[in-house]
Amino acid sequence: MTAVGAAPEAAARRPAMPPANRASLRALSGQAIANVLLAIFGALFLLPMLWLVLASVDANASWSVEVPHLTAANFADALSGSNLQSIINSIVMSGVSTVIATICGALAAYALSRRRIPWKGPLLLAVLFLSGVPLAILVIPVFQMYSAIGWLSLLPCSLFLAVTSLPFEIYLIKNFIDAVPRDVEEAARMERAGTFQILTRVVGPLALPGIGAAAIYGFVTAWGSFLVPLVLITDPSQQPGSIAIFGFIGNAYVRYGDIAAFSLIYAVPILLLYALSARLFRGGFVLSGAVKG
Amino acid sequence: MPGLRFEHVWKLYGRQAPAVADLSLDIAEGEFLVLVGASGCGKTTSLRMLAGLERPSYGRIWMGGKDVTDIPPGRRDVSMVFQSYALYPNMTVYKNLAFGPRVRREPREHIRRRVEEVAEILGIGGLLDRHPGELSGGQRQRVALGRAMIREPSLFLMDEPLSNLDAALRVQMRAELIRLHKRLERTATVYVTHDQVEALTMGDRVAVLKDGSLLQVGTPAELYDAPATVYVATFIGSPAMNVIPGRLSIVGGRPRVACLGAEFEVPWPLRPGAAARDVLVGIRPDDLGPAARAPRGAVRIGGRTDVCEQTGIAIYATVNCPGAALVARLPRSPVPAANQPIEVAFDPRDVHLFDSRTQASIADRSHPALAGVASPAAAAPPGTTK
Ligand SMILES: Nc1ncnc2c1ncn2[C@@H]1O[C@H](COP(=O)(O)OP(=O)(O)OP(=O)(O)O)[C@@H](O)[C@H]1O
């Protein structure tokens, strides 16, 4: 009632109001400069992308950006024989590493979040710092270890990649599990649910965005890894895509078109993951309604 | 013996004051026991120890004649309504209710029937497809209640299960809970509330906790008529009991109390050995009325009216007397004007007396003159009352 009555009254008083606040000219010109700079930097990043797309369909691609002579031959090359094999190797390597790291990470995170563990604080800190140890330091001793037991191949390499992304994944998932109210878990325990059921039906689904984010992190790092497979995989037919790209450059002459086409194909899983994660996170963190207040 | 028993149970958290201190309490099979007390007095902690979610620091807990102190929650056949609801936010209301039976692998058809029954009782039948995040506080609370009711355990634990409901719904749910309790004859219920009206209306027995200690346990009538301490006296009953300082003297072998300028003889027996001392005199507002209607032998006190509280059937008026403000129950009309002289009166038989130092009652409840009121010490196992 009062709100309806108040509206015309406010309109009538309008002329008496002070002048509207406008941004000063100085602030505006500052903004313009910032926008131009941002546009330039944006273009600098877009340019290689543009080259990638154009060169991938150009019959005689070079390092410069130019109107392509359309062809599909680059893609045919990129998917031929050993190249296709390297993509499959990448998928296997990243997939295995992701599955191992995420399952172990989720279990470890649950234990660290819920169990009373002596020295938990320092332990967590150690976990966090471990995730920052450069791979280059680790990879040589691991190479010697692996070569001693004859493990220089795809799956053991995945295992090592899983181990390297584990600390960060534990940390990430633990933060999500910490946010799941204990009462909810206790309620399930009172219903005679076992630890496995609590994990798969209550805590797991509630921490899913965190577990998903960790899995994506693990997959992306494994997918882009270069040094580790280079050192830990001896058989060329087991090398992943990142090393195959490197191989294109090492040839007698640089086949720019093939590199561009292969790079695009190599980027597809990452783009798919991006779409998937958008869907995963849109559901959001469904904790509302669990506990009072 | 069947039933439940707290045996000198303590729960300590770090170095702070104990959350539960030396709790000894027997709960019979099929009994409805209400735990009341102010916020932070250890009600939830006691329930959680019964549930097995918390391990007592000292003492043992018995259930059905077995020491269950070290038995995990899932193996105690207990179902619990959490104070915080603790619903599964990722599941619909239906799945929330069905979670327990599913985990226990009950047949699907049976689960469906049971869920519908319980939802019907609680009036949440239309909400089965929603998630907890899409419910109001009261609806969530009823889902939490339903999740406990879906099972027929040997012990129900309910932690303020009606706190978020409106008055009408609360009364209705109280009746439903009592009906449920009656139906499950062997199931004991331990019910936590800080609402003393709820405690008195629902409990077979009521236990009053304060700062982790059990002050008194007894039937609602015992707690109302024979409070063991000043705290229980003022906690139970609404409006709260008037407590005024007085002086007890023994004149010619008979106890007399002087307070508020009046003096009266105590018509009921005191604890043996009661000597002259400072006391606290307790008079319930319902026992303090207008002097005009008082019987002979009533003690009269003059004062001036202050704030009045209408309740519909009566008026509770604050009366400023020299040295104290008393709440008295007056008839609903005429409405007394403020700051008018008024005389109120009480029957000495209705008075409660407490030692002003120990705060404990000095009435001799074991005496046959007070036989109508059972002794709280006799109703509870030894060592219960502190
Ligand atoms: N996990 C815990 N850690 C430390 N102190 C705790 C913990 N749980 C409870 N306490 C303390 O124990 C005491 C009793 O708590 P409790 O939850 O049993 O109170 P309550 O009677 O249920 O109160 P309310 O009516 O507010 O729910 C409080 O002083 C509280 O601070």
Ligand SMILES: [Mg+2]
């Ligand atoms: Mg509580």
